[in-house]
Amino acid sequence: MSAPTLTASSLTPYDAVLLLSFGGPEQPEDVLPFMRNVTRGKGIPEERLVEVSQHYALFGGRSPINDQNRALLAALRAELDARGVDTPLAWGNRNWEPYTDGALADLRERGAQRVLALVTSAYGSYSGCRQYREHVAAALAGVAGEAETPADPEAAAGVRVDKLRHYFNHPGFVRANADAVVEAFTDLAARTGRPVADVVADAPLLFVTHSIPLAMEAGSAAARPGYVAQHEDACTQVAALVAADLGVAPSWTLAFCSRSGPPSQPWLEPDVNDVLAERAQDGVTAVVMSPIGFVSDHMEVAYDLDTEAMATAADLGITAVRAGSASTRAPFVAGLVDLLLERAAAERGEEPARTTVGGLGAWPDRCAVGCCFQRAGVDTGTPAVAGQDSRTHDETTSEGAAAR
Ligand SMILES: CC1=C(CCC(=O)O)c2cc3nc(cc4[nH]c(cc5[nH]c(cc1n2)c(C)c5CCC(=O)O)c(CCC(=O)O)c4C)C(CCC(=O)O)=C3C
Numbered sequence: 001m002s003a004p005t006l007t008a009s010s011l012t013p014y015d016a017v018l019l020l021s022f023g024g025p026e027q028p029e030d031v032l033p034f035m036r037n038v039t040r041g042k043g044i045p046e047e048r049l050v051e052v053s054q055h056y057a058l059f060g061g062r063s064p065i066n067d068q069n070r071a072l073l074a075a076l077r078a079e080l081d082a083r084g085v086d087t088p089l090a091w092g093n094r095n096w097e098p099y100t101d102g103a104l105a106d107l108r109e110r111g112a113q114r115v116l117a118l119v120t121s122a123y124g125s126y127s128g129c130r131q132y133r134e135h136v137a138a139a140l141a142g143v144a145g146e147a148e149t150p151a152d153p154e155a156a157a158g159v160r161v162d163k164l165r166h167y168f169n170h171p172g173f174v175r176a177n178a179d180a181v182v183e184a185f186t187d188l189a190a191r192t193g194r195p196v197a198d199v200v201a202d203a204p205l206l207f208v209t210h211s212i213p214l215a216m217e218a219g220s221a222a223a224r225p226g227y228v229a230q231h232e233d234a235c236t237q238v239a240a241l242v243a244a245d246l247g248v249a250p251s252w253t254l255a256f257c258s259r260s261g262p263p264s265q266p267w268l269e270p271d272v273n274d275v276l277a278e279r280a281q282d283g284v285t286a287v288v289m290s291p292i293g294f295v296s297d298h299m300e301v302a303y304d305l306d307t308e309a310m311a312t313a314a315d316l317g318i319t320a321v322r323a324g325s326a327s328t329r330a331p332f333v334a335g336l337v338d339l340l341l342e343r344a345a346a347e348r349g350e351e352p353a354r355t356t357v358g359g360l361g362a363w364p365d366r367c368a369v370g371c372c373f374q375r376a377g378v379d380t381g382t383p384a385v386a387g388q389d390s391r392t393h394d395e396t397t398s399e400g401a402a403a404r
């Protein structure tokens, strides 16, 4: 079930790949300005900003996310080189330096006309999908020197930016998470001095992801199976690989972390800390937590799981082991390169296999009309690239024409 290794000497018609990520502060004085970027117009209470600033302060005011993206860039470069692909790889963030507009301006300067963006969010929701698409449209407007984002920012900037399909159900992402969970159960067995099969049989596997508002969940589910359904599909596949490797099927649930917003606004539940308390009441003394919703061990993992949830588990007398994230694990990196090659082949008019696992199938290359609005059915009309509802300049394709 490992992804087939694709080979091609280039990513034609793409001139460059852009790793597109969230960004994070790297020094204490950048924490609050970064958080104001993230929450602008979102109605997040000031107390929450102060609270989350303290999470960053615990780590010296430096988010781990940028270093993790530097490591991912290096791993992707090495994998591309190993397959003989010399396409340039650039990096831009939505919320902190290095910003996307600078990366795109630089690529344009170097002659790039078509860019393929790889977003560090495996799942679709406004936060992990359309918000990036709108962000790229605004960044292109900046590159074109326009104050307002025009309806066709790609034409204005002379750069077209496509986005790789979501990869929560790609075998590379699933295999990498399963390997990490197998390692965590093995570690838990060593710590408790029991056979690993016994540990899998009675230690629950808690998959953890970022909570989002229920309205955002509904928006994610309008055009395709939503954020929660995507997670359940990925969790089912990871658990199946763990069962195959360790001989016993783990009993898993999906829990959420990092709830934000005002208390009056409903977000996805249950919270991972509440799940731990419930399991303790049932007599559970050991768990594995897998941060399946996160591509790397950034601040939500370092604080909400490794600091807060670990303290909750300790208070409850639960031995908890946190599995690693996909980060730069070989199956994940190889899978991402497979996806880049698949997309390039599709853009050349070939018909590449769209490898997936689970029951939901491959997400479309261009996001479906109406996908991932912040609230279901509420189209703000904000220009966004890379969708079937984007106004791109390739009017000639049937897909582009159908969207109008
Ligand atoms: C689904 C999702 C992912 C996972 C997918 C993905 O990985 O992209 C994610 C990732 C991340 N979220 C991050 C940081 C923050 N997110 C915030 C706020 C919010 N996140 C939301 C959702 C998500 N966020 C939402 C709905 C909000 C409320 C405001 C809004 O509606 O947009 C806030 C403001 C404070 C607060 O409200 O908690 C901060 C500081 C970092 C960087 C971490 C680092 O520095 O290492 C990363 C990778």
Ligand SMILES: [Fe+2]
Residues within 6 Å of the ligand: 210
């Ligand atoms: Fe977030």
